[in-house]
Amino acid sequence: MALASLVIINTGCANIASVKFAVERLGIQAFVSDDVNEINQAQRVILPGVGSAPAAMASIERKQLTACIQSLQQPVLGVCLGMQLMVQSSQENHLGNHRDTPCLGLLPGHVEKMKAGDLTLPHMGWNRVYSLSDNPLFDDIDEGAHFYFVHGYSLAKYEHTLATCHYDSDFSAAIYKDNFFGVQFHPERSSDAGAQLLKNFSRI
Amino acid sequence: MLAKRIIPCLDVRDGVVVKGVKFRNHEIIGDIVPLAQRYAQIGADELVFYDITASSDERVVDKSWVSQIAQVIDIPFCVAGGIKTVEDAGHILAMGADKISVNSPALSNVQLITDLYNTFGQQCVVVGIDSFFNPDTQAYEVYQFTGDETRTQKTKWQTLDWIQEVQSAGAGEIVLNCMNQDGVRNGYDIEQLAKVREKCKVPLIASGGAGTMTHFTEVFKQAGVDGALAASVFHKNIIAMDELKAYLAAQGIEIRQ
Numbered sequence: 100m101a102l103a104s105l106v107i108i109n110t111g112c113a114n115i116a117s118v119k120f121a122v123e124r125l126g127i128q129a130f131v132s133d134d135v136n137e138i139n140q141a142q143r144v145i146l147p148g149v150g151s152a153p154a155a156m157a158s159i160e161r162k163q164l165t166a167c168i169q170s171l172q173q174p175v176l177g178v179c180l181g182m183q184l185m186v187q188s189s190q191e192n193h194l195g196n197h198r199d200t201p202c203l204g205l206l207p208g209h210v211e212k213m214k215a216g217d218l219t220l221p222h223m224g225w226n227r228v229y230s231l232s233d234n235p236l237f238d239d240i241d242e243g244a245h246f247y248f249v250h251g252y253s254l255a256k257y258e259h260t261l262a263t264c265h266y267d268s269d270f271s272a273a274i275y276k277d278n279f280f281g282v283q284f285h286p287e288r289s290s291d292a293g294a295q296l297l298k299n300f301s302r303i
Numbered sequence: 304m305l306a307k308r309i310i311p312c313l314d315v316r317d318g319v320v321v322k323g324v325k326f327r328n329h330e331i332i333g334d335i336v337p338l339a340q341r342y343a344q345i346g347a348d349e350l351v352f353y354d355i356t357a358s359s360d361e362r363v364v365d366k367s368w369v370s371q372i373a374q375v376i377d378i379p380f381c382v383a384g385g386i387k388t389v390e391d392a393g394h395i396l397a398m399g400a401d402k403i404s405v406n407s408p409a410l411s412n413v414q415l416i417t418d419l420y421n422t423f424g425q426q427c428v429v430v431g432i433d434s435f436f437n438p439d440t441q442a443y444e445v446y447q448f449t450g451d452e453t454r455t456q457k458t459k460w461q462t463l464d465w466i467q468e469v470q471s472a473g474a475g476e477i478v479l480n481c482m483n484q485d486g487v488r489n490g491y492d493i494e495q496l497a498k499v500r501e502k503c504k505v506p507l508i509a510s511g512g513a514g515t516m517t518h519f520t521e522v523f524k525q526a527g528v529d530g531a532l533a534a535s536v537f538h539k540n541i542i543a544m545d546e547l548k549a550y551l552a553a554q555g556i557e558i559r560q
Contacts, residue, residue, distance in 0.1 A: 114396045114397070114401060149427055154424075219504055224305050247379055
């Protein structure tokens with residue numbers, strides 16, 4: 100096949116279609132693939148995610164994609180659960196199983212169940228995002244723009260945090276290290292701000 | 304701060320959007336995709352599509368419209384109706400829905416909620432509850448198969464107990480349809496929603512009764528819900544989305560403009 104500009108990794112249990120459609124609305128052709136060669140050759144890779152960390156990691160391992168993803172050099176964008184899979188481990192496991200789920204380890208970090216005080220969980224809806232430093236991923240996006248979040252686990256604010264969101268406490272709305280970017284929100288479902296972010300990623 | 308959500312609800316029957324009063328006498332509102340697109344453009348925060356015939360008909364419903372919606376809109380949407388298995392839910396999510404909502408099948412098999420939780424994560428598992436205030440017993444009662452009046456039946460559950468049960472099973476969000484108020488535009492059932500809010504630790508969406516902009520203020524301020532679902536006021540242009548959002552913001556309610 101021709102060199103694909105953008106490949107969305109078929110993690111097997113994510114809502115891949117909505118990410119694909121969002122990218123295509125920007126006029127960018129996207130391929131969904133779980134083929135190691137196709138993923139390796141893509142100019143950009145998106146690791147999508149709706150699902151649970153243990154189910155998604157089991158699927159990635161079953162498809163033997165772990166080493167492939169870990170060795171990628173091109174820009175990679177993890178979305179929602181996809182972002183959480185990028186760090187070392189997640190507290191999320193099947194109901195009643197309290198062991199951590201090992202993740203991809205592309206960045207340091209540990210995902211934990213959100214502590215929201217009196218607020219409801221999961222954190223679901225539109226919340227404001229503030230970037231901490233200049234990064235092309237947030238070009239032309241207003242400070243405090245609303246993005247759509249749906250998650251019950253989060254990554255605390257730490258040295259790889261690119262943007263924060265506040266829900267009882269600050270947490271990582273976006274992370275960054277080398278070629279790896281991750282966003283906790285769903286850009287594909289975040290109206291104009293989300294479209295801008297995907298456009299920015301396509302230019303990195 | 305997390306914004307309160309305004310959620311137009313589109314009842315789908317045989318591929319078109321319909322609206323009934325108290326779950327009866329459905330009239331056709333229009334085609335699904337253009338309506339969804341219009342609501343996304345005018346600032347809806349989320350959309351819910353209820354296939355109101357699915358659970359009661361016991362048939363596999365053509366859901367190709369899910370994929371058509373996912374292609375054109377850039378806000379989240381949830382699909383409800385006829386999702387009886389993890390596989391059913393997987394198809395809907397694969398077509399681009401962000402969340403799936405279960406109602407009657409969860410009442411028949413509560414394990415379904417836990418299976419969905421384990422496969423897709425809590426955040427996309429919505430449980431819809433049809434609750435009826437029985438003036439004779441003064442109790443809130445949960446109903447099943449409300450999409451078809453010939454099969455609609457009262458269950459053994461009282462609403463507050465079922466709210467607890469579905470949360471234990473893994474529900475990520477609850478949509479409470481207050482049946483007494485549905486389609487009559489007399490205001491949300493604040494009393495019931497406030498009682499449910501006390502027991503509901505996951506996001507709670509109010510459904511049934513919206514008629515004026517004041518009703519939205521009341522339900523957010525007095526019942527503390529996370530989102531307000533409405534159909535006829537939007538379908539019939541009784542309330543304009545932009546005016547509603549400006550009004551709520553002026554009332555000090557966090558809202559996405």
